[in-house]
Amino acid sequence: MDPFVYNALPGRVIFGSGTLARVGDEMAALGFTRAMLLSTAGRRGDLAPLEAQLGERVAGVFAGAAMHTPVEVTAEALAATKACGADCLIALGGGSTTGLSKAIALRTDLPQIVIPTTYAGSEASPILGETRDGVKTTQRSMRVLPEVIVYDVDLTLSLPPAMAVVSGINAIAHAAEGLYAPNANPMISMLAEDGVRALARALPAIVADAGDRGARSDALYGAWACGVTLGAVAMGLHHKLCHVLGGSFGLPHAETHTVILPHALAYNASAAPEAMTRLARALGASDAPAALFDLAKSLGAPVSLKALGMPEDGLSKVVDQCLAAPPANPRALEHEALMACLQDAFDGRRP
Numbered sequence: 001m002d003p004f005v006y007n008a009l010p011g012r013v014i015f016g017s018g019t020l021a022r023v024g025d026e027m028a029a030l031g032f033t034r035a036m037l038l039s040t041a042g043r044r045g046d047l048a049p050l051e052a053q054l055g056e057r058v059a060g061v062f063a064g065a066a067m068h069t070p071v072e073v074t075a076e077a078l079a080a081t082k083a084c085g086a087d088c089l090i091a092l093g094g095g096s097t098t099g100l101s102k103a104i105a106l107r108t109d110l111p112q113i114v115i116p117t118t119y120a121g122s123e124a125s126p127i128l129g130e131t132r133d134g135v136k137t138t139q140r141s142m143r144v145l146p147e148v149i150v151y152d153v154d155l156t157l158s159l160p161p162a163m164a165v166v167s168g169i170n171a172i173a174h175a176a177e178g179l180y181a182p183n184a185n186p187m188i189s190m191l192a193e194d195g196v197r198a199l200a201r202a203l204p205a206i207v208a209d210a211g212d213r214g215a216r217s218d219a220l221y222g223a224w225a226c227g228v229t230l231g232a233v234a235m236g237l238h239h240k241l242c243h244v245l246g247g248s249f250g251l252p253h254a255e256t257h258t259v260i261l262p263h264a265l266a267y268n269a270s271a272a273p274e275a276m277t278r279l280a281r282a283l284g285a286s287d288a289p290a291a292l293f294d295l296a297k298s299l300g301a302p303v304s305l306k307a308l309g310m311p312e313d314g315l316s317k318v319v320d321q322c323l324a325a326p327p328a329n330p331r332a333l334e335h336e337a338l339m340a341c342l343q344d345a346f347d348g349r350r351p
């Protein structure tokens, strides 16, 4: 066994079906009585059962969460949170809603109960990405790590299969990079591998039958395992590229992860053989980057940056931004090789 350092993060996780009904008890156990409920505008209706359950314990509702956590939205939500005298935050939604909750927690230290409805994994990480004037910056702070996560499989049944696929591959990306992180450790790598295995099995089953509760449940478990990996160890080239593409070119989060992952892994494969072996094992394949490309393509997900609306002449800007603040990565970042990697992603070439 190689030497390692492992930091366990605190957090309580409730996983199952019908668990939304337990949010009130969780709130009471924390000793809080006035909740600020958060969602996106499109999913405002999902808060109704929570409002019915909590009654007078709902201090306020802010249904304006947006992708990439713009600071203007946070300012508005923060003012509403303060105005209603909330003593805790309850976020129900995908990574955008969780991001807003974390941004408010950063500024207030209010405790959070997060109820995820996608596989983004943000709920399990002490990471917050925020966008100001079109520039996205990321920080790690224990203030933003949610105190309680309530995973309710029932809430994920409405996630359209096409979104489940890209969101699931977004989760796989956390695990994939976690396996070759400089601070990887046996505990997290075990979880990462199992998360990939669960998602790789579940996503085709969800596409075949959107109402397959077993597959939905496996996918949500996989999302948790991958989210824990994201929260525990450092991310490399793949997350850096997606961060720049999302922040500077406004590309959609989960779709961008889906397109970039096979190419970022192909770039790193020769420098991270053990991680590739574990990933391939979890995917039930011999070559992890190619298997992830095939998984996305066979499930109808986008496989090229071109299809996401990326301008081809922007690729060099992405590489420049990546090299200006390079992440820890198993293979050294070289301009020419990165341009070739991004060109493959742009064209949607199988690695």
Ligand code: NAD
Residues within 6 Å of the ligand: 040, 042, 043, 066, 067, 068, 069, 093, 094, 095, 096, 097, 099, 117, 118, 119, 120, 121, 122, 123, 125, 126, 127, 128, 129, 155, 156, 157, 158, 159, 160, 163, 167, 230, 253, 254
């Ligand atoms: P999202 O939260 O924007 O959700 C995508 C869309 O799906 C939204 O329109 C949403 O309303 C809808 N939706 C969500 N759940 C649904 C459901 N069950 N049924 C039907 N529709 C549903 O997207 P996302 O991919 O979950 O999250 C992306 C955001 O999260 C980005 O801003 C990203 O930076 C952030 N993120 C942060 C971390 C972190 O650790 N800080 C990790 C992952 C993602």
